[in-house]
Amino acid sequence: MPYAYYERSLDLVRIALFTVLGIIYILAVLLLESVIMPLYVYRPLNAMLNADHASQTGDRAHEIISAEYIPGDEIGQIMRSRNETVAELRRQEDELERALDRLDTAKRKMADQDRLVSLGMLSAGVAHELNTPLAVLQGSIEKLLETIPEPAAQDRLRRMQRVAARLKTISEGLLDFSRVRRQEKQEVAVHELLDEAWQLVSLDEKATQTAFHNRIAPECRVFGNADRLMQVFVNLLRNALQAVPSKNGEIVAQTTLQIENAERWWIIAVEDNGPGIPADVLPDIFEAFISTKLDSKGTGLGLTVSEGIVQQHGGTIGASNRPGGGARLEIRLPEAPVTIDPKPVEGGNVYAR
Ligand SMILES: Nc1ncnc2c1ncn2[C@@H]1O[C@H](COP(=O)(O)OP(=O)(O)O)[C@@H](O)[C@H]1O
Ligand SMILES: [Mg+2]
Numbered sequence: 289m290p291y292a293y294y295e296r297s298l299d300l301v302r303i304a305l306f307t308v309l310g311i312i313y314i315l316a317v318l319l320l321e322s323v324i325m326p327l328y329v330y331r332p333l334n335a336m337l338n339a340d341h342a343s344q345t346g347d348r349a350h351e352i353i354s355a356e357y358i359p360g361d362e363i364g365q366i367m368r369s370r371n372e373t374v375a376e377l378r379r380q381e382d383e384l385e386r387a388l389d390r391l392d393t394a395k396r397k398m399a400d401q402d403r404l405v406s407l408g409m410l411s412a413g414v415a416h417e418l419n420t421p422l423a424v425l426q427g428s429i430e431k432l433l434e435t436i437p438e439p440a441a442q443d444r445l446r447r448m449q450r451v452a453a454r455l456k457t458i459s460e461g462l463l464d465f466s467r468v469r470r471q472e473k474q475e476v477a478v479h480e481l482l483d484e485a486w487q488l489v490s491l492d493e494k495a496t497q498t499a500f501h502n503r504i505a506p507e508c509r510v511f512g513n514a515d516r517l518m519q520v521f522v523n524l525l526r527n528a529l530q531a532v533p534s535k536n537g538e539i540v541a542q543t544t545l546q547i548e549n550a551e552r553w554w555i556i557a558v559e560d561n562g563p564g565i566p567a568d569v570l571p572d573i574f575e576a577f578i579s580t581k582l583d584s585k586g587t588g589l590g591l592t593v594s595e596g597i598v599q600q601h602g603g604t605i606g607a608s609n610r611p612g613g614g615a616r617l618e619i620r621l622p623e624a625p626v627t628i629d630p631k632p633v634e635g636g637n638v639y640a641r
Contacts, residue, residue: 332363336370343374407589415462422459426452454488457515475624476514478556479504482541485521489529498529498537505543508554511624512601520597520605523590524558524617530581531562531615545623552623559616564609573607591617 335357342350352371358364429449433442479502486500510517521541528539538561546553565573572578574595579588591607598605603621610616 328359328361329363332357332359332367336367339370339374348378407587411462415459418455418459418462422452422456426456451491461515461519473511473513475509476512476517477506478508478510478517478543478554479506481514481518482521482525485518485525488518488522489525492526492529494529494532494534494537497535498532498539500525501538501540503540503542504556505545508543508545508556509624510554510601510603510621512621516597517601520594520619521558523594524619527590527617528558528560528562528615532560533562537561546620553620554623556619556621557616558618559610559614561614564613565607565615570607570609574605 335353339351339353342348351374353367358367426449429445429452433445433449436442436445482502482504486495486502489495490498490500525539525541529537532539540557540559542557542559544555544557546555566580569578569580574591575588576592577588578591579586582588591605595605598619598621601621603619605620606618608616608618
């Protein structure tokens with residue numbers, strides 16, 4: 289074979305080889321750019337950039353890279369680690385927020401406590417100042433009762449005596465505000481208790497223009513401290529009296545017996561035909577110092593104290609507005625337990641209320 293021919297053949301082989309290699313290179317680059325890079329590099333990087341943007345703009349719903357974008361390689365590892373860091377950061381943020389919330393609530397409670405303590409000290413002081421003149425007043429009434437025989441004067445004096453006794457109870461109640469006293473409990477007839485509470489509330493002039501309907505079932509009896517329960521009903525009736533219109537005011541007290549899993553509860557409701565409880569007061573009505581009358585007759589403590597007393601009696605209290613207008617305050621108390629007469633009687637035990 290001549291040398292020239294051999295040389296040409298070698299050139300052809302070289303050209304063919306370069307062409308094939310060139311085509312393979314171009315195909316490889318094409319494959320890399322159009323499939324491999326977009327799928328394994330650009331897509332995860334884009335997902336990471338979008339998630340970072342979401343983090344920076346506070347878009348919590350999109351800041352975690354979803355698993356479908358995370359490849360199983362080193363880039364995927366970086367992405368997973370980033371997800372964990374962000375999640376941990378958010379967890380710590382949430383915890384901090386909750387701690388701050390708790391601190392806020394504690395601060396508010398402390399401020400309330402402070403005000404209650406000052407009020408307790410103030411009321412204890414007032415009670416102390418009241419006791420001496422009250423004792424003098426009670427003594428004088430008793431003296432007069434002994435010396436003035438006219439029936440009309442006797443009636444009036446007895447009424448004064450009742451009012452003075454009530455003042456003494458109130459003054460003791462003021463002392464209870466700053467310290468908890470053990471209270472005697474007994475069976476209490478609620479109908480009579482409401483009559484008495486109304487008598488006290490109706491010392492107010494406005495009561496002469498207001499109708500009070502005591503529709504408490506005569507058999508309604510609860511177990512508790514009559515003075516404390518009286519304080520609750522005085523609070524409810526006084527609020528109602530303050531709310532009703534000055535002419536044709538109407539207040540109704542009524543009961544329903546609720547039997548639940550063999551437990552008997554009395555629902556005692558006081559309703560009025562006033563304007564109802566303001567919508568912004570209703571959700572916090574039992575909180576201390578919530579009042580629309582702070583500048584006149586209110587302290588915002590009436591219902592707070594009432595709730596405390598009702599809870600001490602194992603009951604609950606609720607407030608709502610009636611569909612037809614006016615407020616409805618509702619107390620739920622367990623019925624006084626049936627007492628079994630210990631003496632055996634012919635024909636079995638006597639069950640007495
Ligand atoms: N019967 C009612 N009708 C309308 N609003 C009422 C009634 N009872 C209570 N409220 C509202 O609830 C608030 C809180 O009552 P309360 O705790 O007794 O405090 P106070 O009477 O000293 O304001 C009142 O200021 C009033 O706005
Ligand atoms: Mg009140």
